Amino acid sequence: MINLFLGLSPILALGLGGMLLMLAEAFGSPAGAEGRTHTGEVVDAGAGRGTELGLIAAVILFAGAVFSASLWLVGPESLPEVSKVAPYLIIDRFTVFFAFSLCFGGGLVALLAAAYLPEHKIDRGEFFPLLIFSTLGAIALAAAGDLLSLFVALETMSLGVYAMIGLRRTNPRSAEAALKYFLLGSFAAAFMLFAGALLYGVTGHTDLAGIGAAIGELKGAALDERAGMILVATMLMLVGLAFKISAVPFHMWAPDAYEGAPTPTTGYMAGIVKSAGFAVLLRVLFVAFGDTRIMSWGSGWPPVLAALAVITMFAANAMAGRQESVKRMLAYSSIAHAGYALVGVVAASRGAEAMGAVLFYLFGYAVSTIGAFGALLWAGRRGLEAVSYEDLAGLGRRHPAVALALSFFFVSLAGVPPTVGFFGKFTVFQAAIDVELYGLAVVGLINSVIGAYYYLKALVYMYMREPRTGAPIAQPMESGLVIAALAIAAVVVLGAGLCPDQLLSVVSQAKLN
Amino acid sequence: MELLTQLFPASHFSLLGLILILPLLAAFVNGVFGKRLGREAVTLMGLSAIFAAFVGAVITYLMLLGHGEHGELVRFHFNAWRWLQLEGVGDALAFRAVPLDVAFSVDALSGTMALVITGVGFLIHLYSSSYMAEDPGYYRFFAYLNLFIFSMLVLVLGNSLPILFVGWEGVGLCSYLLIGFWFSEDQNASAGKKAFITNRVGDFGLLVAMGLLVYYVGALDWHGIEVGRNNLLQPVKVWPVADSVPIAQLLPESLAEAISKPRYASAATLVCLALFLGAMGKSAQFGLHVWLPDAMAGPTPVSALIHAATMVTAGVYLLCRLSAVFVMSPMAMAVVAGIGAFTALFAATIALVQNDIKKVLAYSTLSQLGYMFLGAGVGAFEAGFFHVLTHAFFKACLFLGAGSVIHAMHARIHDTNDSQDMRNMGGLLKFMPATAITFAAAWAAIAGVPLTSGFFSKDEILLMALKSKVTGPATISGGQHRVVLENFVWPEWYSGLLYAMGLLTAILTAFYMSRLVIGIFLGEFRGWKIVPNWVDPHAQPASGAHDDHGHDAHAAAHDEHDDHAHHHHEKPGVEHMEGPTPHESPWQMTLPLWILGGLSLFAGLLNAHLIHIAPLGHFLEPVFAEASKSVEAPEESVESFKWIGAAIAVFIAAAPGIGLAWYTYVVKAGRPAAEAAAKFPRLHAFLSDKWRVDEFYKATILDIVDSLADMCVWFDKWIVDGILARASAFVIQAAGAILRQFQTGRVQAYSAVLMFGLLGVGTYLVLPHANVREHFDHASGVYKLSAAPGLGYKYRWDVDGQEGWDGGDKFGNRTEATFQLKVDEERVIRLEVEGPLLITSRYEKILVRPRPDASSAAVTPQKPEEKSAAVQLPPGHPPTRAGSAPDAKGTL
Amino acid sequence: MDTTIESYMLLSSVIFVIGAIGFLVRRNVLVQLMSIELMLNSVNLLLVSFNRLHTGNMVGQAFAFFIIAVAAAEVAVGLAIVLQLYRLRGAVNSDDATTLRH
Amino acid sequence: MTPGLLLFSVCSLLCVGGALFTVLSANPIRSALGLLTTIFGIAGLFLRLNAEFLAAMQVLVYAGAVVILFVFVIMLLGPTAKLIPARGTRSFLARAVGGGLGAIAGVFVISLLVSTKEHAFPIVGKEHGTVEAVGRQIFEHGLVPFELVTALLIVAVVGAVAVARTAHKKSEKPKIQNPTVRLFHGPLLARDAGRPLDGRTLQERYESEKNA
Known part of the structure; x- marks a missing residue:
């Protein structure tokens, strides 16, 4: 039994921690009950404890990461009892890797939010339980080996995110972003559910491995009868998954939702939700649709994903270059990054080694992008946020540390050595070349060059432009929490870039067999 | 000591990590938070980090000494992490995989260097804390300085060429930043640019060397290179570059034959010359030296640390580090020694006529660097390296002393150029005795006054130049062309020439350094006259020709800074002179001077072969053990008579130089110099213009580059920018603009696009795809096709050349087809795939098996006997394309 | 007719398609939400009828049970967002919320 | 016509009719009624498919909950819930294209799914679909997703409260200092200046607050 608890420790830690946090929120001292801050401004009831709750949430999430790391060291395969929760939750190294990276990213977001929410007078205790339970859903999603738990986990994660976007109640943008994401997300989830029902109908199984095996056994007349159903299921499932990872043309919600959401939530969506989306995409496609006839190089989902990857990279980079808002640019860049990762997924359909590259890419991307959003929110205080490129003009001279943080994470996202972003791209394109996907690798390379343009544009504004006279300029907020979060992220980004070997060996163990 | 040994085992000597990380940490903290931390905290952070690194270096050194009792090479390793594994593509690399580690190591050579870097570095930090105290960019300065120390330590302690290269670039970056630290004027910007470009040429050499080493040796770390260096003993065809010389047919026959005759050089020569190109760039040897004098625009402590004591010696360090490789090519060594000797002489002549004290010191640095290369070039690595050490002491002392003088002169003169002009100085001995005494000590060392450090180091280099020779391996044979290269032998007269140049340089050095000291410290202070309303009580020009010009400029310069001048105290004892007097510097500046001055005098005892006290030499011996096997050097015991003879020669060199200077500038008050300048105006101008090297570059290379650049600009403007960049940018922009129209913000539009994507995916999945992988082997005529599998796919093939589908019209499960074609046979291949919805897709191709003719022979694999006729390879060596292609053609 | 899986599949996919088209063409957020409910209901119907085919266990019905729970949770959050939007904009048109675009 | 077929026919008609009613009616309250009809139809079909427990849950x-919630919200919103003045052709275009594509996709999906060959349901035992059978399935085999649902419900409750809870009275409308105040209380980008964010232009809002 203890082995089972150990195997589930990241999930249990988040669940229990989330409960405790809600208790703390409910029965803690009502600091903001009077509805006035020290500056005398009237604020929401229940406000004022955001920082403490955020710190507790960060501790819980980092504890989840520590549990995941120790679980990795123990080795989930040495815990036979975890098979009791299979196939609903499959505790393998793939899961543990994602559990770590999701908890770690969630912890960073909690630190950022703990500073951001009080600064922007949306000091709401609800954010942090939502964050924790949503992360729990994300981990369960990465672990899910059965359609049942997969959908429940998916909804747990998504509902938390919808609420975290709509948290800024007095702001029409926030509501609009939440609405768009919610409507389209539910629509896409309905597609996935329909696909799941069809798969159940074809195979009689809801667990992914069973579905995969049953499809593999289909032959002759039975296959002829059910091929249509499998194709529809594949199509709808692909659409649902592509929606979650915001691949073009299923991406339209992403820029709006990213822009309207409070910045920590944006970082969460770009880093955590996308990682979890890729986790479930990998597991579903490789386990349930792993039959050579669907995972074929000539037909089935790999060519579809290859086409999506190409469109995604080009469209997202073209759009990102035209943005005036840095936040929205980052939103498009996160779409483009989904394209790069998809290149790795397609490569993995030809050789399992490439899946390690995808995991490496996702980890590096998640930390870099959370860092980038964190640096962006660091650059602005209430009423003086850094939104457009213009706001960043001359930041390098006025606030070198902030500008350094922003440029550092931008550089990592652009894929410049010695950051983890470079090695992410390097390993993914290398993997594509290894399986002779030269075209995809070349398209990826071209796009990373195009992509470098808009990151550099931000750097140019920060270091080589001066703000126009009278133009509003961003005023960085002062918060140790943000600095701590960014320092942790920077250490990881630089560390994984300087010694990628350790991480590479980890991801090569973490890939699905 | 045991505790330390246990704590830091030789194989995992993590102390190095500590030594490295401290300056980096300080640089980071100072750079990012320095503005907020305040001056004291920045000083404390910068100084303590460097001092801690110094203590670490001392401990390391003591541990090295403790290990090194048996005369064998002691090296401590610290393997931080595995950086990358260079995978060879095909047979391109000598070894399949070259690991690139972030690894550091320390032995006698790098340990000594680390000691000097941190020790001298600390003194200069201390000095800067006072010198730069008033600067608004104080924190930035310290951050750069700390970063420089870090980079330099990486350079020295790196265990492989790539790591060294990281440090190499790092010090270059810091130097670049510090040159441009104060000024944003054109002159300094162009100085920075010049440094950048010339160093780039050198870096190119280093990169080429790395590539060649990976190719031939298959290793980049010191140990690997030393072990595999014998692989460098193979001839490489260097001419003609391609198969033949293109214009040879147009020339007369005999000339054509001479031109197109293949020439070979050993791989070792190529590697060494490439490495030396890198060393030349960083150590400013003749040809790539133009940046160093201009780099003196930076703050004086920077000149002392970077452009005299440490960074510029990196080239010598590289030579010593890879001494085992260099001695394999006597030809390359001859080039090294020749360029070194020439640089020494060349720079010394320029230094004769400079008036800016920092310029004098800059050219003397060039000259001394030439000495070092001379020493290393003749195989006396130990002597060359010892000169690095002593030079670090006395040149740092000289520069810091010069800084102190300039600091003092700023009491009166606020113009940068004038405050450094020795014509405005003189008689400073009585105002700043500490500076004068220490400066004199360093002067004694550089001039080669007997028993000072410079005397011993220079003496040994000169002696070795006369006696030592690089013999190298006897012959170089093998390689892919069965060429035997005769070993290059140094001509008899070469050693004599090197010796003569060295000796002449020594005389000149003594002369111009004496001139400098006399000009600064002796005689009357000539800076009074530039204070307004000051009347010269003696009314007598002090230094002839130079006096008149510039007076107005000085006055003007002072006008601007008049109010500044009044802040300085006035000395009561000299009432008849107006204006503030120069004053001695604070202790933070004089303490380093005393220490360095002392070292300049006595550090020679570390390696005084002349009097048979050479602890450093014995300590370094194992490092150069491999290299010294290929060097013919005089035996110390047998030739001790000659040692004394050579020592006398140095003394003789120093004495007339000093004497002549004394006579010219003190006894005759500079008149002979002025006369000489008047008598040989062209020579004087030639020397003042630094041999017109810059002008030469301008006239030749830069003009060529300019016209090339014009062409490139045209190409860039119309082709690259106009067609490629703008067109592609336009396409991207337009695509963005179109896509934006869909991003209307309406949920309905978004879901419509989503449906569009869904239909696209669905259509692709439903339609069957007749994708075929082709394996064509034209040589054997076997053709294999395999069709992509798909859900519910059925196939029918037509590959047999007959009408109709193979095996009837029914679709089957056959996914592969193999068939054979005769030469020149043409066949239509068809495949039809039926999908689950009975939709079909078709693949059709007309296949022709080509005739195996001569033109395609080059790409077809060669048969064994052809291969043997073409090239014989020694095992383990990859074939080079340049060699094999023409031979293969010839046999067919 | 009522005893073949095909009729249930047809019925279920018709409801699903009606729901999807309703989501695509309606501008009232509330109706769009109801369309999504229609789609989820059709999935439930499909699952239960497939469970009637694969009678070995009750996985299909359990799945449908979970979907009911998920749908209820989703509606709760969705209506909260609609309320918020209404408070801020005074309308429930989904195509009017176009501040975020391009 | 057997009773089973009758049930099936009636329920199918209810389902499809209700679905069409939901989608087509202009008044959301009628849409809710249409949804209710469909739900009851499906519950009836569940009975036909031996899924008594699920039929009960469905109802x-x-x-009992979802449709009531809808109706509650529609009532809360009052007449504005259906008041949607159409604005411009762009929205119409998007919806027409979306609907068209959806219809095509629907035909596509249905034609792929429904084959001419029919498969009859096997005969099942009495326990199929009973509370006990489904309960055993959920609690013996599917305990993990069941536990996960608790997390889902917590998220839903907390999320709904966080989003919908009315703000403190005084801070319900943020103070607008001037029309161009940036960020989340105003336009982020220049192109948005002067555009309505909450039905009014910022200028109007500014004026009204100044007067108040």
């Missing part, structure tokens, strides 16, 4: 949760 309880959907009709």
Whole structure:
């Protein structure tokens, strides 16, 4: 039994921690009950404890990461009892890797939010339980080996995110972003559910491995009868998954939702939700649709994903270059990054080694992008946020540390050595070349060059432009929490870039067999 | 000591990590938070980090000494992490995989260097804390300085060429930043640019060397290179570059034959010359030296640390580090020694006529660097390296002393150029005795006054130049062309020439350094006259020709800074002179001077072969053990008579130089110099213009580059920018603009696009795809096709050349087809795939098996006997394309 | 007719398609939400009828049970967002919320 | 016509009719009624498919909770819930294209799914679809997703409260200092200046607050 608890420790830690946090929120001292801050401004009831709750949430999430790391060291395969929760939750190294990276990213977001929410007078205790339970859903999603738990986990994660976007109640943008994401997300989830029902109908199984095996056994007349159903299921499932990872043309919600959401939530969506989306995409496609006839190089989902990857990279980079808002640019860049990762997924359909590259890419991307959003929110205080490129003009001279943080994470996202972003791209394109996907690798390379343009544009504004006279300029907020979060992220980004070997060996163990 | 040994085992000597990380940490903290931390905290952070690194270096050194009792090479390793594994593509690399580690190591050579870097570095930090105290960019300065120390330590302690290269670039970056630290004027910007470009040429050499080493040796770390260096003993065809010389047919026959005759050089020569190109760039040897004098625009402590004591010696360090490789090519060594000797002489002549004290010191640095290369070039690595050490002491002392003088002169003169002009100085001995005494000590060392450090180091280099020779391996044979290269032998007269140049340089050095000291410290202070309303009580020009010009400029310069001048105290004892007097510097500046001055005098005892006290030499011996096997050097015991003879020669060199200077500038008050300048105006101008090297570059290379650049600009403007960049940018922009129209913000539009994507995916999945992988082997005529599998796919093939589908019209499960074609046979291949919805897709191709003719022979694999006729390879060596292609053609 | 899986599949996919088209063409957020409910209901119907085919266990019905729970949770959050939007904009048109675009 | 077929026919008609009613009616309250009809139809079909327990759940949760929630919100919003003045052709275009594509996709999906060959349901035992059988399935085999649902419900409750809870009275409308105040209380980008964010232009809002 203890082995089972150990195997589930990241999930249990988040669940229990989330409960405790809600208790703390409910029965803690009502600091903001009077509805006035020290500056005398009237604020929401229940406000004022955001920082403490955020710190507790960060501790819980980092504890989840520590549990995941120790679980990795123990080795989930040495815990036979975890098979009791299979196939609903499959505790393998793939899961543990994602559990770590999701908890770690969630912890960073909690630190950022703990500073951001009080600064922007949306000091709401609800954010942090939502964050924790949503992360729990994300981990369960990465672990899910059965359609049942997969959908429940998916909804747990998504509902938390919808609420975290709509948290800024007095702001029409926030509501609009939440609405768009919610409507389209539910629509896409309905597609996935329909696909799941069809798969159940074809195979009689809801667990992914069973579905995969049953499809593999289909032959002759039975296959002829059910091929249509499998194709529809594949199509709808692909659409649902592509929606979650915001691949073009299923991406339209992403820029709006990213822009309207409070910045920590944006970082969460770009880093955590996308990682979890890729986790479930990998597991579903490789386990349930792993039959050579669907995972074929000539037909089935790999060519579809290859086409999506190409469109995604080009469209997202073209759009990102035209943005005036840095936040929205980052939103498009996160779409483009989904394209790069998809290149790795397609490569993995030809050789399992490439899946390690995808995991490496996702980890590096998640930390870099959370860092980038964190640096962006660091650059602005209430009423003086850094939104457009213009706001960043001359930041390098006025606030070198902030500008350094922003440029550092931008550089990592652009894929410049010695950051983890470079090695992410390097390993993914290398993997594509290894399986002779030269075209995809070349398209990826071209796009990373195009992509470098808009990151550099931000750097140019920060270091080589001066703000126009009278133009509003961003005023960085002062918060140790943000600095701590960014320092942790920077250490990881630089560390994984300087010694990628350790991480590479980890991801090569973490890939699905 | 045991505790330390246990704590830091030789194989995992993590102390190095500590030594490295401290300056980096300080640089980071100072750079990012320095503005907020305040001056004291920045000083404390910068100084303590460097001092801690110094203590670490001392401990390391003591541990090295403790290990090194048996005369064998002691090296401590610290393997931080595995950086990358260079995978060879095909047979391109000598070894399949070259690991690139972030690894550091320390032995006698790098340990000594680390000691000097941190020790001298600390003194200069201390000095800067006072010198730069008033600067608004104080924190930035310290951050750069700390970063420089870090980079330099990486350079020295790196265990492989790539790591060294990281440090190499790092010090270059810091130097670049510090040159441009104060000024944003054109002159300094162009100085920075010049440094950048010339160093780039050198870096190119280093990169080429790395590539060649990976190719031939298959290793980049010191140990690997030393072990595999014998692989460098193979001839490489260097001419003609391609198969033949293109214009040879147009020339007369005999000339054509001479031109197109293949020439070979050993791989070792190529590697060494490439490495030396890198060393030349960083150590400013003749040809790539133009940046160093201009780099003196930076703050004086920077000149002392970077452009005299440490960074510029990196080239010598590289030579010593890879001494085992260099001695394999006597030809390359001859080039090294020749360029070194020439640089020494060349720079010394320029230094004769400079008036800016920092310029004098800059050219003397060039000259001394030439000495070092001379020493290393003749195989006396130990002597060359010892000169690095002593030079670090006395040149740092000289520069810091010069800084102190300039600091003092700023009491009166606020113009940068004038405050450094020795014509405005003189008689400073009585105002700043500490500076004068220490400066004199360093002067004694550089001039080669007997028993000072410079005397011993220079003496040994000169002696070795006369006696030592690089013999190298006897012959170089093998390689892919069965060429035997005769070993290059140094001509008899070469050693004599090197010796003569060295000796002449020594005389000149003594002369111009004496001139400098006399000009600064002796005689009357000539800076009074530039204070307004000051009347010269003696009314007598002090230094002839130079006096008149510039007076107005000085006055003007002072006008601007008049109010500044009044802040300085006035000395009561000299009432008849107006204006503030120069004053001695604070202790933070004089303490380093005393220490360095002392070292300049006595550090020679570390390696005084002349009097048979050479602890450093014995300590370094194992490092150069491999290299010294290929060097013919005089035996110390047998030739001790000659040692004394050579020592006398140095003394003789120093004495007339000093004497002549004394006579010219003190006894005759500079008149002979002025006369000489008047008598040989062209020579004087030639020397003042630094041999017109810059002008030469301008006239030749830069003009060529300019016209090339014009062409490139045209190409860039119309082709690259106009067609490629703008067109592609336009396409991207337009695509963005179109896509934006869909991003209307309406949920309905978004879901419509989503449906569009869904239909696209669905259509692709439903339609069957007749994708075929082709394996064509034209040589054997076997053709294999395999069709992509798909859900519910059925196939029918037509590959047999007959009408109709193979095996009837029914679709089957056959996914592969193999068939054979005769030469020149043409066949239509068809495949039809039926999908689950009975939709079909078709693949059709007309296949022709080509005739195996001569033109395609080059790409077809060669048969064994052809291969043997073409090239014989020694095992383990990859074939080079340049060699094999023409031979293969010839046999067919 | 009522005893073949095909009729249930047809019925279920018709409801699903009606729901999807309703989501695509309606501008009232509330109706769009109801369309999504229609789609989820059709999935439930499909699952239960497939469970009637694969009678070995009750996985299909359990799945449908979970979907009911998920749908209820989703509606709760969705209506909260609609309320918020209404408070801020005074309308429930989904195509009017176009501040975020391009 | 057997009773089973009758049930099936009636329920199918209810389902499809209700679905069409939901989608087509202009008044959301009627849409809710249409949804209710469909839900009851499906519950009837569940009975036909030997899924008594699920039929009960369907009625309880959907009709009893979800539709009631819808109706509650529609009532709360009052007449504005249906007041949607059309604005411009762009929205219409998007919806027409979306609907068209959806219809095509629907035909596509249905034609792929429904084959001419029919498969009859096998005969099942009495326990199929009973509370006990489904309960055993959920609690013996599917305990993990069941536990996960608790997390889902917590998220839903907390999320709904966080989003919908009315703000403190005084801070309900943020103070607008001037029309161009940036960020989340105003336009982020220049192109948005002067555009309505909450039905009014910022200028109007500014004026009204100044007067108040």
